[in-house]
Amino acid sequence: MTEERKISMAVIRRLPRYYRYLGELLEKGVDKISSRELSEKMNVTASQIRQDLNNFGGFGQQGYGYNVEYLHSEIAKILGLDQNYKMIIVGVGNLGQALANYGSFEKRGFHLVGLFDVNPRLIGMSIRGIEVKDIDQMEQFVKENKIDIAILTVPKTRVKDIAENLASWGIKGLWNFSPVDLFLPSEVQIENVHLSHSLMTLAYKINEGDNL
Amino acid sequence: MTEERKISMAVIRRLPRYYRYLGELLEKGVDKISSRELSEKMNVTASQIRQDLNNFGGFGQQGYGYNVEYLHSEIAKILGLDQNYKMIIVGVGNLGQALANYGSFEKRGFHLVGLFDVNPRLIGMSIRGIEVKDIDQMEQFVKENKIDIAILTVPKTRVKDIAENLASWGIKGLWNFSPVDLFLPSEVQIENVHLSHSLMTLAYKINEGDNL
Numbered sequence: 001m002t003e004e005r006k007i008s009m010a011v012i013r014r015l016p017r018y019y020r021y022l023g024e025l026l027e028k029g030v031d032k033i034s035s036r037e038l039s040e041k042m043n044v045t046a047s048q049i050r051q052d053l054n055n056f057g058g059f060g061q062q063g064y065g066y067n068v069e070y071l072h073s074e075i076a077k078i079l080g081l082d083q084n085y086k087m088i089i090v091g092v093g094n095l096g097q098a099l100a101n102y103g104s105f106e107k108r109g110f111h112l113v114g115l116f117d118v119n120p121r122l123i124g125m126s127i128r129g130i131e132v133k134d135i136d137q138m139e140q141f142v143k144e145n146k147i148d149i150a151i152l153t154v155p156k157t158r159v160k161d162i163a164e165n166l167a168s169w170g171i172k173g174l175w176n177f178s179p180v181d182l183f184l185p186s187e188v189q190i191e192n193v194h195l196s197h198s199l200m201t202l203a204y205k206i207n208e209g210d211n212l
Numbered sequence: 213m214t215e216e217r218k219i220s221m222a223v224i225r226r227l228p229r230y231y232r233y234l235g236e237l238l239e240k241g242v243d244k245i246s247s248r249e250l251s252e253k254m255n256v257t258a259s260q261i262r263q264d265l266n267n268f269g270g271f272g273q274q275g276y277g278y279n280v281e282y283l284h285s286e287i288a289k290i291l292g293l294d295q296n297y298k299m300i301i302v303g304v305g306n307l308g309q310a311l312a313n314y315g316s317f318e319k320r321g322f323h324l325v326g327l328f329d330v331n332p333r334l335i336g337m338s339i340r341g342i343e344v345k346d347i348d349q350m351e352q353f354v355k356e357n358k359i360d361i362a363i364l365t366v367p368k369t370r371v372k373d374i375a376e377n378l379a380s381w382g383i384k385g386l387w388n389f390s391p392v393d394l395f396l397p398s399e400v401q402i403e404n405v406h407l408s409h410s411l412m413t414l415a416y417k418i419n420e421g422d423n424l
Contacts, residue, residue, distance in 0.1 A: 012416055016409035020391065043395060079412045080419035094310030101306050102407070104391075110411060149414065173418045175411060179232065179316075183255060189417035191410055195314070197228035198405050199322060199387060200291045202361065204224055205401035206385045207292035 007055050014052055015075055017042065022072040034065035081108050085173075086147050088114035090162055091154035092122050092132050095177060099151055100127040110149070114141055135162075142169045149173045156180045163188075219267050226264055227287055229254065234284040246277035293320050297385075298359050300326035302374055303366035304334050304344050307389060311363055312339040322361070326353055347374075354381045361385045368392045375400075 021042055025033060039046040053071075056078055076082050087105075089096045092115050100115060115132040117123060125132045133141065141147070150166050152159055152174055159178040166174065166188075173189040176182055182190050233254055237245060251258040265283075268290055288294050299317075301308045304327050312327060327344040329335060337344045345353065353359070362378050364371055364386055371390040378386065378400075385401040388394055394402050 013409070013413055015416075016406070016412040017393075019412065020408075043393070078416070080415040081412060083415075083419075085415065085418075094306065094313050098306030098310045099407075104408065105411060108408070108412065110415075148418065173414045175414055181229075181255070187421070189414060189421070191414035191417065193405070193407065193410050194228070195311075195405065196232075196316065196320070197225070198403055199317060200228040200231065200293060200320065201221075201225055202385045202387055202401060202403035203292040203295075203297065203322075204227075204290070205403065206297075206360065207295075209399070209401070 011052050011055055012079075015079055018049075018052070019072065019075045019079065019081070022068055022075065025068045026072055030068050032065050032067055038066065084109045084111060085149050086111055086113050086145060087149040087151060088112070088116060088138070088142065088147050089151045089153060090116050090135070090138070090166075091152065091158075092117040092119075092125075092127070093153060096151070096153040097127060099153065100130070103128075113145060114138075114147070116141075139165070139169055142166065142171060147171060149175060152176045152178055154178060223264050223267055224291075227291055230261075230264070231284065231287045231291065231293070234280055234287065237280045238284055242280050244277050244279055250278070296321045296323060297361050298357060299324050299361040299363060300328060300350070300354065300359050301363045301365060302328050302347070302350070302378075303364065303370075304329040304331075304337075304339070305365060308363070308365040309339060311365065312342070315340075325357060326350075326359070328353075351377070351381055354378065354383060359383060361387060364388045364390055366390060 021038065035046040035049045039049050042049070053066075056074065073082075087110055089100055089112065092100065096115070096117075100112060105112070112128070112130060115127060115130050116135045116138045117132050118135050122132045123134050142150075148171070150171050150173075152163065154162055156178045159176065159180050160182065163174055163176070163182045163184060167184045171188060173191065174182065174184075176190055176192045177195070179194055179196055181192070184190065233250065247258040247261045251261050254261070265278075268286065285294075299322055301312055301324065304312065308327070308329075312324060317324070324340070324342060327339060327342050328347045328350045329344050330347050334344050335346050354362075360383070362383050362385075364375065366374055368390045371388065371392050372394065375386055375388070375394045375396060379396045383400060385403065386394065386396075388402055388404045389407070391406055391408055393404070396402065
């Protein structure tokens, strides 16, 4: 997208929500929707929706609204959901197992192909037909299978070394659940899920209540 | 905080990260830190740090920097971490079990006191000494124990009804992991963790790569 201007991450982070709502409309057989109707459903202003989508060329037609299927597929393309990704999970504790059991990621092109752990009690176990392998086998696996994404659900003391290794083996993205910020070469993209941050934000909202 | 001006959620969402870094500095016995040193550690600009903290009165002294312990405890107060919260988990599948096993929430004052599910195979099971109860017992439990927060890890088809019930029983906050947006009375605060949104954002970053 070198010809386009830079789009802020705040806009990008709102796209999956549009994508989800449009997918639900599609499932219900809705063909088109106005920005006003969409705004009521999503509880954001119609002008926010128009502004957000104008970043990518608009998609809407005056007096017609949005073609749901077209908009859904265009947002998929922007997000890169028109491609397939091979994923592994590193750390098959409770959270790793929970993520391994999420079938819905596959539908969007995210294919889980490997599970790795250090714990002998977990190695050899299978989740949805995928065997948990010893982390010693991870380098060969990542290289041979050209893995795109690693989901990191390892203890925080281990995550830095593992992430640096994965980066050196050519991984493209890390989905990091450890409460640690990773600083890696810019070829590797990082998306953090810091659960404790989210819980602290909830505590703030509870205390501020009506002042929000 | 009626006398203070409104602080944007973007600033609030950065506070847990300051809190985490300051906590790590405290553990290492660091007494004070300049905004420049803190900015290098956190990989944000020193001016961002000063601006963020100025929203709450500053805390820094010219030529001295920040007193780590004081700043840590002030941020805790702002976030409401100087209080205790009673939590329940609704839905004790893989993700619910993973969250139930997170001991680190307790340290920040979030106390898990109840687990609820509809699945007879889970009811009666214990996690960290807490028994999984039938969801039919939830109303009485929430009211008698004055539960503050419910963690929702239920299927998306069930979450709306459960959230509305919890709201009517006086819950203060919902930490929602279902891919559904909840619209509830304003007394109930909601914090969503939409994992699929985060994964889609990672896909975007992988595709845009160096253009980010």
